[in-house]
Amino acid sequence: MRIRNLYQKNDAKIIFLVADGLGGLPHPDFQNKTELEYAKTPNLDALVPFSVLGLTIPVDYGITPGSGPAHLSLFGYKPDEVEIGRGALEAYGIGYIMAEDEMAIRANFCTIDGGRVVTDRRAGRIETDEMKRIVGKLSRNILEIDGYKITFMPGKEHRFVIVLKGKGLSDSISDTDPQKEGLTLLPAKFLNPDAKRAADLVNKLVESILEVLKDEPRANGVLLRGYSLKPRVEGFTERTGMRALSLANYPMYKGITRILGMETPEAGETFADLLDYLKTRYKEYDFIYLHYKYTDKAGEDGDFLKKVKAIEELDAYIPEILSLKPDVLVVTGDHSTPALLKAHSWHPNPTLLKSVYMGFDGIERFTERNCRLGSIGTIYAYYLIPLAMASALKLKKWGA
């Protein structure tokens, strides 16, 4: 079923509010409640009687996703359909749009000793400004290797991105990062014969970088991983027909939506900034992805009460979002991040969909346990896009 063929344009707006890592688990220290159950969420609660609820599985039963696959599923892509390398995510995340003949690499500065043994994998956690200075030095000194153009781009702290440009590149090569301190820098090895040239190139690149860095006191080494050619993925607009705006504060999420071709501005540092931006551009789009990071951060910290607070803060933004009068509002997570686990998990995402054309379940609160009783049922997350589009009357009838 190709959604694009059923698309019919109208003025309806879909807001897709994704609270990262929203779902949680009952916690023994907090009355055996989940973070959502423990939180006071009057504004979400007020929506529930007029919404349908459900649970969405990001990838598959028991599979814990990274943010990349979890978001792709949310945007309607089946998990096995697309693979986006980490290097590409980083490059797009900082605003770089890759060409067909390019390969992106995640790079970290590190500290090495005279025998190329890694003594600090994060180069003493150098600050962003210091990293930028050194990336500038690399940019000035290494413009190309064997005819391949080399671009260095700063990230945050000790992280940066390298893009190689030229014919016949391959990402089937091994990391140079030994993953542990006390081990020697690894050479890049080709993992299939076609990748020999790319591995040679990467090894020459490392030598050139080490030469430029040799007088740096802390950032005198480099670790490479996440080699990625330009991701091959159908754009979100090509796939759904909808003009899409992506509003996120963090590079990774911006990277994903840029790869999918969504309009992804640099809209500010806080969630409030995103909402301010949204008000100025709301009319131009059919679909708005709005990313809220803080639930996931607190969950990863294992800080139950901090996650509760993040949920309550999100709840306080709901009236502002509703003031835009979206025809369809979806509130969901990309994956769960229970404070009990201090990590992403496989538990399905609590999901709410509000639209006059979806009916309502007559349930009282938005919690994981209530969502399992909702009429959306427990579905794969990639079905949310067609459900949201149908609820916005953006899909016409299939067949006579």
Add this chain to the structure above:
Amino acid sequence: MRIRNLYQKNDAKIIFLVADGLGGLPHPDFQNKTELEYAKTPNLDALVPFSVLGLTIPVDYGITPGSGPAHLSLFGYKPDEVEIGRGALEAYGIGYIMAEDEMAIRANFCTIDGGRVVTDRRAGRIETDEMKRIVGKLSRNILEIDGYKITFMPGKEHRFVIVLKGKGLSDSISDTDPQKEGLTLLPAKFLNPDAKRAADLVNKLVESILEVLKDEPRANGVLLRGYSLKPRVEGFTERTGMRALSLANYPMYKGITRILGMETPEAGETFADLLDYLKTRYKEYDFIYLHYKYTDKAGEDGDFLKKVKAIEELDAYIPEILSLKPDVLVVTGDHSTPALLKAHSWHPNPTLLKSVYMGFDGIERFTERNCRLGSIGTIYAYYLIPLAMASALKLKKWGA
């Protein structure tokens, strides 16, 4: 899994009662109830405590089906597996069984001016008798073109069906219907090179028809669309093992079941006629499809109370159906048609299955919201046939 290989013959009877467009949505003008919730359905309600309930998705999440795909799914065919052209549906609907070397076309009489501009796409809505007279005239005057045999068959009002018979036909040709009044009749164009001969043939056919019609005051033109070769689809009996009787009042549904090879008599004009017919042939079949149209018609009209009444009238027939003592009774829809939307929709079908071998859910009424709590769950409609067959003990064990 091939159901046919598991089939075991017994005397159990399955009645599959399909109330077209049964599912609805809560309506703000009617206490926020759905049509099923608002209706008084004492006979269905009496079944519910001894039945299992569920929701069935016709095609996929968010996809609104036409009646063709929705029915194919009900009969156990996956939606992408079969495509049946509209011309074939019309031909089979009026009782014509196509051969391998035939192509069916939906035809409408229309009114054109001297420059072949369409001035009335329905030829002044001529009456069925008048249409039959003109179809008779075409039949007498046009027997063949270039060696291809041409058959004209009356439908209703301005509609009729043309069947072409001969070698090398193709349905990859464009409509001659410009879709709007004030536009000129279009020539049929071939959409791939193999279809050139078929396009030429259709254009000659149009010229011949226009010549015959030239003195008609209103029906002096013809619009062609929905070209279809004989549908390639495995028969229902070949697939399931069951001998099947189809009882419907409307041509489209008869067309679908004839294409699937079900016994599809002309059983009368009303639902009561269908039940009378059923009593005379009940013992001969394993599976009986019983179609009730009026729920969909009222939903498409956006007439909530008319749909409620259609549901209540259906409810009144339930005792008569039960008097046949079916071993399995399924009550479901093909798709939803909420009065709120005045159209088919993507919402899953409320579904009831009564069999002593399925247990019961202890739910009180047959409504959309109760169905989501039932033990069938929310499933694709094409799983209903195996569930009904299992409940009739018609499927033996798979594997040792």
